[in-house]
Every structure is written in structure tokens, then in C-alpha cells.
Amino acid sequence: MDSYAFFRTPQTIIYGRNSFDKVGKEAGLAGKKALIISDKIMERLGNVGKCTALLKQEGVESSQYLGVDSEPTDLYVAEALDLFQKESCDLIISLGGGSCIDTAKAVSVLAANGGYIGDYIGSLKVASQTPVPHIAIPTTAGTGSEATDATIITNTDSHVKMMIKQPAFMPAAAIVDPLLAISSPEHVTAATGVDALSHAVEAYLSKKAHPMTDTLALSAMKLIVNNLVNSYEDGGNVGAREAMCLGSLQAGMAFTNASVCLVHGMSRPIGALFHVPHGYSNAMLLPAVLEFSKNECVDRLADLGRIFDPNAGHLSNPAAADLAVKAVKNLCNKLKIPNLQNWGIDKTEFEKAISKMAADALASGSPANNPRVPSKQEIEDLYRYCYSYSLTESGTAI
Numbered sequence: 489m490d491s492y493a494f495f496r497t498p499q500t501i502i503y504g505r506n507s508f509d510k511v512g513k514e515a516g517l518a519g520k521k522a523l524i525i526s527d528k529i530m531e532r533l534g535n536v537g538k539c540t541a542l543l544k545q546e547g548v549e550s551s552q553y554l555g556v557d558s559e560p561t562d563l564y565v566a567e568a569l570d571l572f573q574k575e576s577c578d579l580i581i582s583l584g585g586g587s588c589i590d591t592a593k594a595v596s597v598l599a600a601n602g603g604y605i606g607d608y609i610g611s612l613k614v615a616s617q618t619p620v621p622h623i624a625i626p627t628t629a630g631t632g633s634e635a636t637d638a639t640i641i642t643n644t645d646s647h648v649k650m651m652i653k654q655p656a657f658m659p660a661a662a663i664v665d666p667l668l669a670i671s672s673p674e675h676v677t678a679a680t681g682v683d684a685l686s687h688a689v690e691a692y693l694s695k696k697a698h699p700m701t702d703t704l705a706l707s708a709m710k711l712i713v714n715n716l717v718n719s720y721e722d723g724g725n726v727g728a729r730e731a732m733c734l735g736s737l738q739a740g741m742a743f744t745n746a747s748v749c750l751v752h753g754m755s756r757p758i759g760a761l762f763h764v765p766h767g768y769s770n771a772m773l774l775p776a777v778l779e780f781s782k783n784e785c786v787d788r789l790a791d792l793g794r795i796f797d798p799n800a801g802h803l804s805n806p807a808a809a810d811l812a813v814k815a816v817k818n819l820c821n822k823l824k825i826p827n828l829q830n831w832g833i834d835k836t837e838f839e840k841a842i843s844k845m846a847a848d849a850l851a852s853g854s855p856a857n858n859p860r861v862p863s864k865q866e867i868e869d870l871y872r873y874c875y876s877y878s879l880t881e882s883g884t885a886i
Contacts, residue, residue: 519579586631630680632740679767711735753854
């Protein structure tokens, strides 16, 4: 670790039950007309209508872009940006999962700095102008995107998920209301929950981890491990939902400052080429990548093992690290996480894409943060291993 480290968060975080009710007052501090970036599900559940009403109570007008559908693309960004400009909006509110929030982040920066969102990859173009104020309101406990300075947008021409990270992409405010997550169905709760766990675990294992991120990552892992199954099995358990939302928020703050690792590097190409939602692609990879990385992060994985089993204090670090890998596999099995084959990805098409996916994974930079830094060949082998990976059988990832 360097002798210093950066730590960035939104300027304001409003957390807790019914915190959504504060969106009008928070928006009134930032502008006069908001573009709400959301989706049809949020509209159907009444959340978009409620947001509009809360804004109006505080004298803030609004328009809506509801075209986000699954993973965010540059087309969604272009459409939302065009509406933002046509409607003369001066602030943005994202309401939904990570796809809505990531789309809004891109619009926030482009509205003030111009260009195509892909221009900002690798800081080739730096957002020098202050972005349009963005209030992020997550409705799932998983992505942590409300507290990160990164956005992931699919280039619809190259079919590459562009991972773009600059301070300007950090939302100005985050409102985290666990009551919004109650509507999440079982499969969404499972996928986003393991996504949040992967954020916390990778932040803790990352070569860029530091004491501030470690504190948040450890807390997030405890909250998620102790509450994910409860929120999955009983979606109306507000206490479990609240703990998951807090864990996801803490994991987001941890990984945006410590970076993610091999799981995320490998998952983005799967999502871009085979349209697997980000939470699922992370969950499909996490157990195998932990197996692959274990020998280079035994002590830290041991901490995770003892979170899963507080009575494992007597175990050696290698034994506790083994416990961590087994516990993650068991958790994914309990949450019915499929492998790539069971998801329905054609094996021939998957094999054809492996070389490109491995190259794209390396190009993202995330694998370089992993405790065990893989070669391109090792990533290709991991993809093949994960295709038919079994959560109930023992094995070794390369």
C-alpha cells in the first residue's frame, strides 16, 4: 500500500426507513427541475409517481426517462441526455437498480462536459466541469453504485462493457431507504446480494485496500453474511432488508476506494456478450475465483471464514480460508445461483468468445488488483472452469 490513500463518498448520504420521503427537500437544494431516470418496473410499483409528488411538494418540477432495461448501454445514455437537454432540467434523480444509477451518472457528467461516454475511459477525457447534481436512490441491496465514482456502460457497437471511473461520476447525494428493496423478488435479492458480497470481499482482498476500506468491507461482509439468506427467504423482513441495504452501501464505499478484482474483471465481458445481469455474472464467478486466489490471500480469506462461522476461531488461517470458500459455495447454492451452462449460454458460442472476454477482462485493469494476478491463459481456463462449475462438488480452480 502507498503511504497515503484517497477516500471518496457522496457529499450527503441519507439512510434509513422512509428516507425516500426526503428526496424533495434534497432536490430543492440542488435545482428547479429534475430528470428522473428509472424504469417501467419502478413506474408500475408507484415509486416514480411518489418521487414526482415529493418533488412537487418542494417546488421542484420533473420529467421522466423510463427507458432503462437491464444492463445500461450508451443508447440509454444518449436518449436520457437528449431528454435532459430538451426539458431544460438542472438536476438528475436516479431511482432503481444499478443500471438506472449508472445511466444517470453518465448523463450527469456528459450534460456538463459533453462528448461520448466512451471518451472518458481510462481518463482519456477528464471531466473538468462540475457534473450536474445527481441524487441516487437504490431500490435493490446490491450494486452499491449510489456510493461509487464509477459507471459501467455497454458500448453497443463493440459489445464491450466500458468501466469508467473518475471522481465526477460520484453522485452528489445518496438516499438509501430499505423499504424500497422490499419489492425485490427472490432472484433479484439473491443476485444483488451476492453482488454486494463480492464487492465487500474484493475490496478486502484488493491490492489497493487500506484501513478505511478494510473497516467498511469487514462490516459489510458481516451484515451481508448474516442477513442475505433471511432477506431472500422472507422478503418482507424489514430488519434483514435494512441490514442488507447498509451492507451494500458500505461495500460500495469500500470498493470504489479500494477497487475490485478478478471477479468483476471477468464478469463484465459475460454481461456484455451474453446479456447476463451483472449481479448474476459476479455470483457465477465468485466461488471459483476465490478458489483460484486462495493461496495468495489466506489470512484475509480466513477473516471471511470466521465471519461465516464465529466458532471457527480455533482454526488455523489455511483451514479458515478453506471454510470461507466452502461457505461462499454453500451460500450461492442456497440462493440457487446457476452456472453459465444452466443459465442457457451455448457452449460453442461461449468457447468462441473466451479469448475476447479474457482480453477485455485484462484491459479493464481489475484483474491486476487481485491477490493472485492471472495471465490471459489462466483467465481463459477460469472461464472454461466456470461454465459448468458445480456448487456441490469439490474441485480446484486451476
